[in-house]
């Protein structure tokens with residue numbers, strides 16, 4: 001609980017400074033691929049993660065970012081990667097062996113879906129059960145004697161479904177399996193998966209942590225004993241290392257994360273309430289709305305802020321959907337999420353992903369990443385786009 005206090009102070013001051021020579025108050029960018037090795041006979045661990053040898057083993061800007069993420073989340077250790085997908089691989093590669101079984105959220109990021117549906121089973125003989133992890137009983141029923149990992153995405157991308165992390169952690173631990181949670185949709189401030197019992201917490205830092213839409217990145221947080229394996233295998237030997245420049249950019253973004261999440265959450269709630277009462281709207285899911293199927297669970301697990309992700313659909317045919325997208329002025333039609341500006345993507349009916357989502361989603365829907373704009377301006381933009389597509 002301690003890390004929840006003074007979270008904005010921790011975002012500003014948390015983590016060790018590493019510029020011991022000049023004492024710069026802003027961390028310099030250490031653009032170096034290699035470091036001087038001691039010549040005094042000290043043994044060198046060429047594939048090690050505990051000294052600076054080569055930037056793929058460890059590098060300064062990466063360490064600064066890891067320290068700040070630990071300070072903010074209370075995690076014992078952290079590894080950062082070149083993308084969210086590299087961070088996910090950083091968990092799946094070390095902790096799954098051929099013949100092991102994994103239970104995975106059926107609503108999950110497309111690369112996670114493809115890894116578990118195709119590559120891990122076909123190339124590495126990992127057995128997989130996809131389940132609706134918002135249904136705790138379904139998770140329990142899917143566990144087998146060889147289950148080694150339960151991987152949950154919460155809030156789920158794109159549905160915002162909320163899984164019960166504490167209950168699923170109990171199920172995983174009773175089965176001697178690990179629980180990993182991809183909490184990208186909430187960022188590491190609205191929810192604290194490790195505190196709820198998860199062993200590993202994963203984020204695409206491309207999204208809220210960086211927040212400015214100018215760098216990819218990913219992180220894994222958890223106990224040192226697990227993170228050493230993540231670093232040794234996935235970082236040093238699979239090599240998805242984060243560059244010093246991107247680490248520096250993301251560190252800068254992280255400083256304002258708590259502040260941004262407050263605004264994202266407040267604006268998204270106002271926008272979701274507007275959508276909920278609009279006759280143009282077929283359905284809306286936002287964890288902060290009482291009508292969300294797992295609102296009570298979200299209220300218990302989240303910190304009163306529900307992040308900026310909304311999924312919804314409008315009444316009307318394909319043409320109306322296209323007209324609506326065309327008419328939006330402030331909101332940009334683009335992938336990714338968690339940026340300062342509002343982004344929307346449309347999953348049309350023909351998308352093959354839709355079969356994995358709850359029935360209400362299967363006619364098509366929008367995933368809406370609410371930015372930092374003023375709520376009234378976003379509501380005005382949506383309202384005029386509804387009118388332009390003759391929905392109101």
Ligand SMILES: *Cc1c(COP(=O)(O)O)cnc(C)c1O
Nearest residue numbers: 083084085109157184204206217
């Ligand atoms: C974007 C995303 C990822 C992948 O992250 P990249 O940085 O694009 O590699 C993983 N999980 C979730 C939930 C995401 O939204």
